[in-house]
Amino acid sequence: MKLTVWTYEGPPHVGAMRIATAMEGVHYVLHAPQGDTYADLLFTMIERASKRPPVTYTTFQARDLGGDTAELFKTSAQEAFDRFQPQAMLVGASCTAELIQDDPGGLARALGLPVPVVALELPSYQRKENWGAAETFYQLVRAMAGPSAPPPGSQRPARQPGIRARCNVLGPAALGFRHRDDVREITSLLNRMGIDINVVAPLGATPADLARLGDADFNVVLYPEIASQAAAWLQRMFGQPMVKTVPIGVGATRDFVREVAEIAGVDPTGILSAETSRLPWYSRSVDSNYLTGKRVFIFGDATHAIAAARIATQELGFTVVGLGTYSREFARELREAAKLYDVEPLITDDYLEVEEHVVRLQPELVLGTQMERHIAKRLSVPCAVISAPVHVQDFPARYSPQMGFEGANVIFDTWVHPLMMGLEEHLLTMFRDDFEFNDDEAPSHLHNAGAAPMRAEETVVPAVAEAAALTTDRPVLWAQEAERELKKIPFFVRGKARRNTERFAEQAGLNTITIETLYDAKAHFGR
């Protein structure tokens, strides 16, 4: 049993819903109690879906438990088929139905429906949303494409000269972080490289489309969390190579282009020399100097977190001080990435643990999910969202991809926006006593400028209080003039300065902090 305040991922059947909802012509019959229908609102409210998710819930009640919940499942499945006439059906159990063991797969088979029925086994007490999405996509791909797989061991016929290469784009799903726009960006990039798209799936695909996945020459896996299992199976069965680089950031997009070109046998030089991202120049322009060495904490799904770390260091000149993911399935990949930046990898789905890390690491920028946005807001640390779990704000009306060269532009803007502008930061540092500057001053270009943000050093949320207790337990006193000097340090770094100084004083065995101690500590810790 685990105490959970907020969860990064829903249960695995929500992952299955993300596949069913992304597709056309699929219907999912879920053995579940009425409350589980809340999942519909994730799609209709957060993603503003204009259609209900294609899901029928059996909504059994306590009084049905003594009777025949299996019969209820069969009736629901038959009615759903009659009403929605899907090309393929998914059937499965939610956490509660898993406990009553009605075997939705067997019951659905007994109905003898005239379409493929995929029975999902999604262990709710063990697995989570992304795993459920990956498993569902894999099972659907197997069921639909399996019949046309060539006999094992057969060679993939070489592409005829003069025929353009074709690929599948795999992974985009409902409720994905910017999947809609990434697909458009990457599709157009591939087209410009002279490559045709065979199928994009699951987003927008029908079961019939899945049946012809084998026609492509290779697969592009945009979201490994969702599609790598299916792509690995396609590789085995159809001999389709897969492109593994996830094109988030300028460097990764260039690598992606090279990898695709290699597999597809096209020349990448044209597209690489004509690349359209402004990020490299913006990052080199002198006003970006102030970004140098900004301490960033990164947390998200593994794909986005690992990509963010690379962009942060190589493309924006930040310093990564923390890197983590809630995707346990990709812990190995994240650990490897963490080594590159010499930070401790954080693999957890415990929000409280993430919060403790942010408090301890005192980053100047948090790149995270909506959960970290809340942590950052409480601590008054600037933040940008880089990953699911999604919020209605993560579905902007405008075109806003994360992938490809345009994605890199979007990322530059989104990450730099919450920070103080360079000169603004200097002025605040130099002229603390200007009567119009005060501790509650937010960056002037942000909407909430003037509204009083909470300050890290004074915000009391329990976890912060706990962490702060580590330093405040010991009675290190601040001399009045040192306290005044501390006030001259801009508020957004003051919490850090205070804690560093106190730590320094403790280590030096001092009882009172003077102006000298303050500057000794500054010299000791540097920036």
Added chain:
Amino acid sequence: MSAAAALDTARPALPVLQEKGQREVFCGLTGIVWLHRKIQDSFFLVVGSRTCAHLIQSAAGVMIFAEPRFATAIIDERDLAGLADMNDELDQVVDRLIARRPDIRLLFLVGSCPSEVIKLDLSRAASRLSRRFSPAVRVLNYSGSGIETTFTQGEDACLASLVPILPAEAPNAAKSLLVVGALAEVVEDQMARMFEIMGVGPVRFLPPRRATDLPAIGPGTRYLLAQPFLADTARALEARGASRIAAPFPLGEEGTTLWLQAAAHAWGIDPDRFQAATAIGRERARQALARYTGRLTGRRVFFFPDSQLEIPLARFLARELSMELVEVGTPYLHRQHLADELAMLPPDTRLSEGQHVDRQLDRCRAEKPDLVVCGLGLANPLEAEGLTTKWSIELLFTPIQGYEQAADLAELFARPLVRRARLEV
């Protein structure tokens, strides 16, 4: 007997369409979203699955302005396989929680479908933990599971669990009024002032704002339901000797007047005094509502079942704003508590109880109502089909009871229509 019931008790009961099929409603866990703010020193620990945690989080929206006073103890496979003793595990979770939140005075262990199905005995766990943390923290339990409770029934179960620990009124205590059902603080304060002017009292509220402030109860207690979904709480109160004052619910000018009047009758308040106490509020509410009649009169409204507030709301819309009721769905119809409300509905109202969501959507589309009141899962898809909707959960999160809120309530229904009329894209 209230004036409303006198109106039309003789007429035959309205026929009710009984539906069985997919129910597109939340489970009782959802009540935690408002209850954890209402009782300020309480904490709600759901013992359930990741689904339960995800439900509350999604219903609350990821917009959190302060650390929530709720969490989930997620059961995992080790618990189910018997590798871990669930009671020990639960105790550890509670220890961690209480260490983290020393301000908690009342902890609810909230049962879910999984905890019910595996028959985890939360009442024993609650008494064990209560003994352990007494007197600093009291631990109670109730079920918000979807196999037993629908949406607002979670509040019912929560309040019912509080009743046994309410202190007993002194044996010869004077008659007192207990207003039952979570209300916005502003509404509670207005009601309290009204009762004071009328001379009805002492007045107490359940739930209280603080767990350390539980109202006393006994045979002298007369209780007045402020919400229509409190069947179990009412039963528990009666078991402690309290008796119900029958009334419609305080929605709209008329509903509020009849609700207050029921209490005034029970206290034998002089009609002139009642008149004097309510005149200003009534007049203000009528004037404020008059602004909406043009916008809402004759408009056809369709209610999907959701909060059990549907029947009182339909009565308000039909009688005070002259809207036409196409269908009034309710997840559950408590005929006794809603007797006065039912008597006030137009005689040809189509009522439905329970749900078969696909068939109900068929009926709704065929009727093309001007306004559909429905849950969050249905609202945008219906809007996309060209229907205008009001999401029902907002009715739980907005102060709507009493005179001063009558027009706010009308506004909730008018706004989607005004909006649709304004938009030219």
